Structures are given as structure tokens and as C-alpha cells.
Amino acid sequence: MTDTAKPINFIQQIISDDIATGKTSKVITRFPPEPNGYLHIGHAKSICLNFGLAEQFQGDCHLRFDDTNPEKESDEFVQAIIEDVQWLGFDWAGDIRYASDYFDQLYQWACDLIDEQKAYVCELNAEQMRDYRGTLTEVGKDSPYRNRPAAESRALLEQMKAGEIAEGKMTLRAKIDMASPNINMRDPVIYRIKRIAHHRTGDRWNIYPAYDFAHGQEDAIEGITHSVCTLEFAANRPLYDWFIENLNVPTSPHQYEFGRLNLNYTITSKRKLKQLVDEAHVDAWDDPRMPTISGLRRRGVSPSAIRNFCDSLAVAKTDGVVDMAQFEHFIRDDLNNNARRAMCVLKPLLVTLTNYQAEEQFTAPAHPQREDLGTRELSFHQQIYIDRNDFSEDTSLSRKKFKRLVIGDYVRLRSAYIIRADDVIRDSNGDIQEIKASIVPNTVGADAPEGIRARGVIHWVSAVNSVDCRVKIYDRLFTEATPDSGDKNFTEHLNPNSLELIEGCKAEAGLAAAQTGDHYQFEREGYFCRDSKTTDALVFNCTIGLRDNWKA
Numbered sequence: 001m002t003d004t005a006k007p008i009n010f011i012q013q014i015i016s017d018d019i020a021t022g023k024t025s026k027v028i029t030r031f032p033p034e035p036n037g038y039l040h041i042g043h044a045k046s047i048c049l050n051f052g053l054a055e056q057f058q059g060d061c062h063l064r065f066d067d068t069n070p071e072k073e074s075d076e077f078v079q080a081i082i083e084d085v086q087w088l089g090f091d092w093a094g095d096i097r098y099a100s101d102y103f104d105q106l107y108q109w110a111c112d113l114i115d116e117q118k119a120y121v122c123e124l125n126a127e128q129m130r131d132y133r134g135t136l137t138e139v140g141k142d143s144p145y146r147n148r149p150a151a152e153s154r155a156l157l158e159q160m161k162a163g164e165i166a167e168g169k170m171t172l173r174a175k176i177d178m179a180s181p182n183i184n185m186r187d188p189v190i191y192r193i194k195r196i197a198h199h200r201t202g203d204r205w206n207i208y209p210a211y212d213f214a215h216g217q218e219d220a221i222e223g224i225t226h227s228v229c230t231l232e233f234a235a236n237r238p239l240y241d242w243f244i245e246n247l248n249v250p251t252s253p254h255q256y257e258f259g260r261l262n263l264n265y266t267i268t269s270k271r272k273l274k275q276l277v278d279e280a281h282v283d284a285w286d287d288p289r290m291p292t293i294s295g296l297r298r299r300g301v302s303p304s305a306i307r308n309f310c311d312s313l314a315v316a317k318t319d320g321v322v323d324m325a326q327f328e329h330f331i332r333d334d335l336n337n338n339a340r341r342a343m344c345v346l347k348p349l350l351v352t353l354t355n356y357q358a359e360e361q362f363t364a365p366a367h368p369q370r371e372d373l374g375t376r377e378l379s380f381h382q383q384i385y386i387d388r389n390d391f392s393e394d395t396s397l398s399r400k401k402f403k404r405l406v407i408g409d410y411v412r413l414r415s416a417y418i419i420r421a422d423d424v425i426r427d428s429n430g431d432i433q434e435i436k437a438s439i440v441p442n443t444v445g446a447d448a449p450e451g452i453r454a455r456g457v458i459h460w461v462s463a464v465n466s467v468d469c470r471v472k473i474y475d476r477l478f479t480e481a482t483p484d485s486g487d488k489n490f491t492e493h494l495n496p497n498s499l500e501l502i503e504g505c506k507a508e509a510g511l512a513a514a515q516t517g518d519h520y521q522f523e524r525e526g527y528f529c530r531d532s533k534t535t536d537a538l539v540f541n542c543t544i545g546l547r548d549n550w551k552a
């Protein structure tokens with residue numbers, strides 16, 4: 001076990017104990033997504049935990065798709081999940097596994113249960129089944145089919161499997177206890193008829209195992225030693241254990257539950273995220289506003305920021321809501337350390353330097369503290385752009401409040417000259433079109449001469465040698481901290497201003513070569529990355545601002 005400054009969590013403690021007592025020799029965990037959507041930041045917590053435990057205890061972690069629900073699942077989701085897990089930097093032991101690989105074995109186990117009078121084919125319809133099930137305060141009633149002969153159930157199951165029975169007409173149920181205080185134990189359905197094709201097994205099956213009938217046995221087949229999942233499955237654990245006890249399974253896994261990650265101002269439910277996509281509230285699953293792994297990737301969040309954030313979270317036996325600002329702290333911290341610096345003027349204003357006719361190249365560091373990232377070249381010409389917000393005609397603005405260019409005053413251009421604004425040129429509407437300014441000679445990399453004080457430092461690009469680009473600035477997707485709590489309809493709390501597109505931006509020439517996956521700090525603006533989906537133009541997504549200035 002590696003030394004960590006962090007106190008160990010309860011699952012690490014259990015595993016350490018199991019290793020110490022010899023109960024476990026090799027730790028095997030798994031991450032078991034259902035391929036019915038893209039992974040989100042909540043799944044990242046589970047991925048980091050499961051793969052992290054295997055790494056820490058020199059064990060294995062499996063990647064297993066729990067694909068028991070064909071109508072909601074697809075190969076698109078399988079591929080997206082594989083890509084996301086890999087991108088996060090994790091590698092699974094052996095081949096990728098699928099619940100559907102075990103369909104024959106699961107069917108055999110269902111037959112075994114019937115033969116032992118522990119399962120029966122039930123002909124109650126869904127509504128009747130609900131009536132018979134009882135409530136939290138009332139026990140359920142036995143189905144009239146509960147004691148039918150095993151041979152009859154076997155024959156009916158065979159017919160269900162062969163596609164001879166209509167959907168909804170029959171189910172296979174485990175015979176456990178209709179009076180159990182745990183509703184999960186009241187003769188749960190273990191097979192249902194679904195006459196639809198499966199993304200892997202095609203038309204082979206007309207019946208599919210319930211998730212609850214598959215999950216624990218899959219763990220048993222794979223020899224999972226510590227089956228870690230979220231708290232909502234705690235009430236299903238007795239059922240998983242019942243199957244393990246009543247079936248001839250190779251190993252007896254134990255499930256441990258931890259609190260799921262919820263983040264405020266967003267949602268972590270595949271079903272609801274799917275609704276955002278299906279109803280076109282966002283572009284796609286990888287829309288940079290989505291809390292999906294693919295959305296975060298496209299937004300410019302790095303795998304290490306996600307992993308560091310997940311590692312910082314408590315693994316506890318209670319659910320909690322984590323503040324988005326905590327996640328943003330890790331995103332910003334990672335980018336501050338790793339993103340190359342660059343200049344991009346979002347709202348360009350032309351500046352003509354009337355006393356400058358030359359052409360120069362300045363060299364600036366790619367990162368102020370990271371010599372290993374090298375340098376970049378900046379071309380300087382008579383005409384440059386600065387940001388409109390960096391100029392004011394109001395000479396009464398105090399130097400402290402407005403550390404930018406004011407008419408008649410001085411400012412330093414980052415890595416270049418100090419300049420003075422002399423005059424403004426207006427268009428026919430009276431809007432400022434251009435500034436006439438002059439450089440203060442010999443101020444590149446040198447202090448200002450006596451009597452001249454720059455108000456501050458601003459960014460700029462050459463008007464001759466820069467590239468056009470568009471910039472997308474994102475805000476939180478929801479205006480409510482808990483958009484889906486209680487009976488709230490989360491779509492009513494979408495932030496109408498979550499995306500701002502800024503066109504006509506000008507970036508330093510080197511950014512023409514920006515690649516998807518490169519991270520930049522646009523000086524004084526924020527962190528950006530090139531959008532992976534727009535290939536015909538240079539589009540940058542704002543990952544996050546430089547400071548946390550989001551007001552709740």
C-alpha cells in the first residue's frame with residue numbers, strides 16, 4: 001500500500017483488513033457502467049475509486065458493461081464510455097467484459113432456481129403485480145402462480161425465450177418472501193420478455209435478465225473481491241446476497257456502498273442528461289456545458305484535474321452535494337500549472353502607432369514558471385489590436401481602478417513597448433474606430449524612462465500577423481443550485497445565457513497551429529482550448545475564467 005497524506009477511507013480500510021486476515025489475496029474491483037448514456041463527472045468518482053483501489057493494492061480492475069436493458073443501450077454509448085475511461089488514464093485488466101457475455105450462464109441459473117422451486121413464471125400483469133407487491137407499511141400477497149410446478153415454469157420460460165409469448169404477459173420471478181420488510185425481496189422479477197434486438201447479441205434473446213439478477217452474479221463470475229457501488233443499491237444488497245447463496249456461483253463477492261457525487265448547478269443523472277440532448281437544450285452529449293466526461297474534455301478540462309478533484313472527495317456512507325467551485329479550483333489549478341500563455345483580443349480595437357514604422361519580433365515565455373514549455377514569437381507592427389474594454393476616454397478614471405489605456409496616458413503592451421494614446425478616430429455613428437498612439441522607444445524589456453508611468457499591462461496582437469478566431473464563453477448550465485431536487489423540473493432552470501459566442505476575435509499568429517487538447521491561458525481572459533468539433537475555423541472554448549468571480 002502506498003503512503004498517502006490523506007486518511008484512508010472506509011473501503012481502503014476494509015480491503016487492508018481483508019488482506020491482513022488473508023480473506024483476500026488479490027484485490028479485484030470493477031467499474032460496471034450501463035451503456036445507456038455517456039459518462040458524467042459522478043461516474044468519474046466511481047472510476048477513480050475502483051481503478052484507484054486496484055492500483056493501490058496491486059490488484060485488477062475490470063471494465064464491465066452491464067448491458068441487460070437493450071432498448072436503452074447502444075454501441076455508441078459503449079464506445080464513448082471506453083474512450084472516456086481511457087482518456088481519464090485508466091486501463092482495465094484483461095478484455096472488456098459484458099453482462100451479455102454471461103446471458104447463457106444467467107439463463108442456466110434461472111432454470112436451476114426454477115428446478116429448486118425458488119423461481120416461477122408469473123402471469124400477473126404489471127398493474128396486478130404492483131397491487132400484490134404491497135407497500136412499505138403493508139406486506140405483499142402471494143401471486144396465484146407462485147406454486148405452479150417447476151416443469152410448467154420451465155416450459156413457459158422456454159416459450160418466453162423462443163419469442164412465443166407477448167411482452168408483458170409473463171415474467172420469471174424469484175420466490176423469496178412477499179412479506180419481507182425489504183420490497184426488493186418480494187418475489188422480484190428476474191427475467192422479462194423484450195422482443196427487441198440487443199446491440200451485441202442481436203435477435204438471439206427474447207428475454208433479458210433483470211439488472212438485479214445479473215449484477216451480483218457477474219461479480220461472482222469475475223471473482224470481484226470488493227464490489228463497490230453507490231448507496232442507492234444498499235437495499236438491493238440482500239437480494240444480490242440471496243442469489244449468491246442460492247446459486248452455484250464460483251465466488252461470493254461482497255458489495256460496499258459509498259455516497260454518490262452530486263455537484264451543485266448541474267445534474268448527474270444519465271437519464272436527465274439524455275433528456276437535455278434529446279430535447280436539444282444542448283448540442284450533444286459532449287457539449288462543453290455538459291458535466292459529461294466528453295463535455296469536460298471538449299471544454300478543455302484535463303484528465304488530471306478530474307482525477308485530482310475525485311481524489312479529494314470523501315468516500316463516505318452518506319450522499320452529499322459538492323460545490324462546483326471545488327471542482328473549478330482543481331481545473332484552474334491544473335491549467336495554471338500547465339497551460340501555455342498566449343494573447344487573444346476578444347473585442348479588437350485598432351491602434352495605429354504613429355511614430356513606429358519598423359517590424360519586430362519579440363520572444364516571450366510560453367509559461368512564466370515553466371521553462372520546459374519554451375518560448376513563443378510575437379510580431380510587432382505599426383498597427384496592432386487591443387481590447388475595446390482596455391481603452392477609455394475618461395481621463396478622470398483613477399490609476400488604481402483602471403489599469404489600462406486612457407487617452408493621454410501610458411500603458412504597457414505585454415512583452416512589448418509602453419505606448420501612449422493620443423487621439424481617437426470615430427466612424428459616422430460616433431463610435432470609436434481606431435486609436436492613434438505612440439510608442440515610448442527603448443521600453444521593450446526595460447523600465448519606463450523618468451516621468452513616464454504605465455497604468456498597467458494589457459494584451460495585444462499585431463494587426464498584420466494575427467489569426468481570426470471565434471471564442472465561446474460558457475456559464476453554468478443551470479441558474480439553480482439544485483436544479484433537479486424535489487419535484488423541480490430541471491429544464492425550467494436552464495441558464496439562458498450559458499453560451500456566449502464572440503466572433504471576430506484576433507489571436508497571436510502561433511495559435512493558428514493550436515491542436516485539440518492543447519491548453520492555453522489567454523492572458524487576462526481565461527483558459528481556452530481549441531474546439532474539437534469545428535475543423536473549418538479556429539474556435540476556442542473557454543474552459544474557465546482566471547478567477548472565481550461567479551456570483552451565486
Ligand code: ATP
Pocket residue numbers: 031032033034035041042043045046228229230259260261262268269270271
Ligand atoms: P445514472 O444515475 O447517471 O444513470 P447510474 O448509476 O445509473 O448513473 P451506471 O452506468 O449504472 O449509472 O453506473 C456505473 C457505476 O457508476 C455504478 O457503480 C454507479 O454506482 C456509479 N455511479 C453512477 N453515478 C455516480 C455518482 N454520481 N457518483 C458516484 N458514482 C456513481
Ligand code: MG
Pocket residue numbers: 034
Ligand atoms: Mg444505474
